[in-house]
Each structure stands twice: as C-alpha cells, then as structure tokens.
Amino acid sequence: MNAARFSAASYWRCFAGVFVRELLRFVRQRERFVAALVRPLIWLLIFAVGFRSILGVSIIPPYETYILYEVYIVPGLAGMILLFSGMQSSLSMVYDREMGSMRVLLISPLPRWFLLLSKLMSGVMVSLLQVYVFLAIAWAYGIQPPPAGYLYVLPALMLGGFMLGAVGLLLSSLIKQLENFAGVMNFVIFPAFFASSALYPLWRIQEVSPWLYWICQFNPFTHCVELIRFSLYGQLNVPALAIVAVCASGLFGLAVVAYTPIRKAVPKGKPVSAGT
Amino acid sequence: MADRHEQLALGVSGVSHAFGALQALTRVDLSIRPGEFRLLLGANGAGKTTLLSLLTRLHRLQSGEIRIFGQDLLSAPSNALRHLGVVFQQRALDLDLSVAENLAYHGALHGLGRSETATRAREELENAGIADLMDRKVRQLSGGQARRVEIARALLHGPDLLLLDEPTVGLDAGARSWLRAHAADQCKKGVAVLWTTHLYDEISEDAQITVLDRGEVRADCPAPELLKSTGQSTYEAAIAALQPGRNAA
Numbered sequence: 001m002n003a004a005r006f007s008a009a010s011y012w013r014c015f016a017g018v019f020v021r022e023l024l025r026f027v028r029q030r031e032r033f034v035a036a037l038v039r040p041l042i043w044l045l046i047f048a049v050g051f052r053s054i055l056g057v058s059i060i061p062p063y064e065t066y067i068l069y070e071v072y073i074v075p076g077l078a079g080m081i082l083l084f085s086g087m088q089s090s091l092s093m094v095y096d097r098e099m100g101s102m103r104v105l106l107i108s109p110l111p112r113w114f115l116l117l118s119k120l121m122s123g124v125m126v127s128l129l130q131v132y133v134f135l136a137i138a139w140a141y142g143i144q145p146p147p148a149g150y151l152y153v154l155p156a157l158m159l160g161g162f163m164l165g166a167v168g169l170l171l172s173s174l175i176k177q178l179e180n181f182a183g184v185m186n187f188v189i190f191p192a193f194f195a196s197s198a199l200y201p202l203w204r205i206q207e208v209s210p211w212l213y214w215i216c217q218f219n220p221f222t223h224c225v226e227l228i229r230f231s232l233y234g235q236l237n238v239p240a241l242a243i244v245a246v247c248a249s250g251l252f253g254l255a256v257v258a259y260t261p262i263r264k265a266v267p268k269g270k271p272v273s274a275g276t
Numbered sequence: 277m278a279d280r281h282e283q284l285a286l287g288v289s290g291v292s293h294a295f296g297a298l299q300a301l302t303r304v305d306l307s308i309r310p311g312e313f314r315l316l317l318g319a320n321g322a323g324k325t326t327l328l329s330l331l332t333r334l335h336r337l338q339s340g341e342i343r344i345f346g347q348d349l350l351s352a353p354s355n356a357l358r359h360l361g362v363v364f365q366q367r368a369l370d371l372d373l374s375v376a377e378n379l380a381y382h383g384a385l386h387g388l389g390r391s392e393t394a395t396r397a398r399e400e401l402e403n404a405g406i407a408d409l410m411d412r413k414v415r416q417l418s419g420g421q422a423r424r425v426e427i428a429r430a431l432l433h434g435p436d437l438l439l440l441d442e443p444t445v446g447l448d449a450g451a452r453s454w455l456r457a458h459a460a461d462q463c464k465k466g467v468a469v470l471w472t473t474h475l476y477d478e479i480s481e482d483a484q485i486t487v488l489d490r491g492e493v494r495a496d497c498p499a500p501e502l503l504k505s506t507g508q509s510t511y512e513a514a515i516a517a518l519q520p521g522r523n524a525a
Contacts, residue, residue, distance in 0.1 A: 007387070009387070013383075013384045013387050014384055014386075016384060017381050017383070018381075018385075020381070020384075021381045024372075024373060025370070025373075099368070100364055100368035101368050101369075103334055103362075103364055104381075104385070106334060108357070109354045109357040109358035109386065109387075110354065110385070111353075111354060115385075
C-alpha cells in the first residue's frame, strides 16, 4: 500500500498541524468570531422575541412540555453556525486555492483524502468553539437544556458540521472564482436554512404547505438540526443520525473525487498548441 | 532495490497534457540525475508551470509517465512526493502566520515531530541567513525575505529533488545571486534541482538545459552544447534559433 510507510504519528502530526493553522487564523481574525456569533444572537435575542407570541410551539419530541419559541430555535441556530462555518471554509478554500496556499497542503506526501479530511475537520473543530460559546450565551439568557445535553450534543455537532463542511468542500471545487461565492449565499445557505426545521416545526409547515414540507424533509440540514435538537435534550434521533451520516460520507466522497487543486480556464474549439 | 543515487531523481517520459482544446505539453521527456542542476527554459506559456504542476500532482497526469527516484507518481504518489521540495512561482506563505508557524505547518504536513521541525527550521533559516526573522509575521517581510523563507520551507523535510518555479521573479540582483548559489550548494549535497525560468541570464556553464517551446522539448543538453549545436554565440540567440516564429523573451 502506497501510504503504508507513514506511521499513525505522522497522520496525527499532519492533522494537528492543519488544525493549529486553522485555529491560529481564526484567533487572529477576531471579527470573524464576532460575526459568527452576532448572526445567531440577533435571531435569538430579537427575532425570536418578536415571534414568540405569533409562533406557538406545542409539545413535540424531544420537548416534554410547552416551550418558548426561543427554546425551539436554539438547536436550529447552532446548526446555522455550522452551516455558515461550512460555507465560510468553502470560501476560505477557494481563497487558498487562488492564493496558492492549497498547493502547500496538497503536495504533502500524505494521501489527498486525508489532507482534505484534516482541513475539513479542522474547520469543524473551530466551528464547535463558536457553537459552545453561543450555547453558553443562550444558557445565560435562560435557555438551559439538561447539563448532560451539552456533552451528548458534541458528536451530533461534529457529524453535522462534517456534513456541512463536505458541502462546502464540494462547492469549493465547483466555484471557479472567488467572485462567484455570492451565489452560494443565495442558492445554498438561505434555501438550506429557511427550508428546514430550524425556525419552525415541520408539522406547522405541513399544515400550510405540503410541498414545502417535502422539500424540508429532503433537506439534509433539517435532519442535522433535528439530530442536534434531540441530542441536546439527551435523546437520539436514529433516522436523523442515519440520514446525516449517509449524506456526510457521500458528500465527502464526492468532494474528494471532484477536488481540483488548480482551476484553469479551458478553451473550447479546435486543438491548438500552447504559446500560439 | 537499486541504490538511490544510481536511480534518476526525476524521469519524465512521453508526458502530454491538454486543457480542453489547448495542447499544453506534447510528449515531453526529461530526466535529472541526483545532484544535477537543470534549467528548464521557456517563454511565458511554454508549458513550464504545467509540467511542474504535473510533477507535484496538482494536475492529473493524462498520458505518459513520471517517476521520482523510481517511484511512479500515479501509482505510488506518497512515495514519490516525499522526495520533493517545491517553491511555487506564486508566493504560497500564510501571511497572517509567523515564519516559524509557517514552517511548523509544513513540517506537520510531512509528518515531522514538533522538536524535529523546530530544529530543522532553525537550521534552514540560518542557511538562508534569516534566522532572526523566525517570529516575524510573513506579511511584514520583503519579497526577497519571503522567497528565502519559501526556500527554507522547501528544504525543511530534507528533499532529494528541489523544484523551483521561476524563483527569481520580482527579486533584486543580490537576492537572485544568493538563490542561485544556494541552489548550487544543494546540488553539492546531492539534491537534484529543477529550476524553471524564462530569463536567459540565469544560464550558467555548469547547468543542464532543457528548452521547452509551445509544450515541446526543443533541446536537452549541457549549456555549452547549446551554443555549439545551434552555431550561435549567445544563449539568447541559441534559444531564439530553437523557437522559430517566437520573439525572444
């Protein structure tokens, strides 16, 4: 086997090196951290308060009693942080590709799938820090899931973050230029977020729009949010886990196969030789 | 298994590459022995960077074969890439990290431990004459200093084949001559160097020359042979003679 000459320690050092780089970049870009937190906090502290009286939430699993709207949207907002972070890392990969630093990563002798996995998981770990800071602020605001939920939710956040990071990695292969990234906002982030159970329960959507309900059901982000919601309250949502796990591995596989380190404009027409 | 120094450091045979309708390389053959200094000469668009991208597996090999110290790049990429040190034409340092952090990142990507990386980083930065810049952010470095950091980084893991893609672009005369001398030192240690350039004044008498024009190899010989075979008195005229229909760079 080609890569068998590398020890487990070499793989670990490589992953640690990629993670430390991502962490240093994140720590040194404080505005990125603040921006990542401000977005969900606006939803929690302003939007949710405004909609509390309009959007009532009945007793639905995993909740065992009536809950305030703010309580309902916290898992969705944790998912929102992962979603934006996944897309942010996609933007960062397009930038790194244009600036040449992706080449430094990809000429490492370790297998390319492992390098991309390290890059992806490092982004996920950084986004977990953001989610936990957000959950801490929500706790201080009065939204207090069972203490064990903070531990149970960790693997759910990692798996969900991995799936959304894989979407970002796949997108970074499809985006030709940094300028095209704005389209990602309109065609990926907003539809994924709004056509999900992040802001409103699916039964409510089903009552008013069956077709939107089915779109939400086919949206992997819905299942990511539900996985987080149930885990945060100490329960395992097996269908959501299965869907997120399948989507995560499938999307990552696709992203690795599709990944192109260098984008070059390809001329069409009759063959011509270089330099002519 | 043959001794490493009896093998070719780099063996490229029959490599062709196209970007859609654009034929970038056509049946390119190239070989480099350990400790050899080879200049890959060609005007802009000749295919030099495409060839280096194939050697570093940044482009997928479409046809032909590339072997690095006998390891096939397609079937054994990890074993082949571990021999390579690369300096890209475009600066590829992380601007927000310090010099030491950039080197630590590179060491980790090659599976080196933290203390080994720190020791090697200090050695290479000292060799490059910039050990005092260890803790400086890359953003604060001059172009010449950043290039020296890239050379130190490329040598950090002890490669046997150094690929330098237009390494002197944007450098002043002093930095250029340091870089050339540093590359020559590496050759004395047994490291093979492939240096791409479009600047004829970088040709030295002791170099092996490969001239690439419109994706095809036009000449492959020691530098003095180039003058003899073309009957020209200067390298610029010799290369112009090998590239009919193209103005000298």
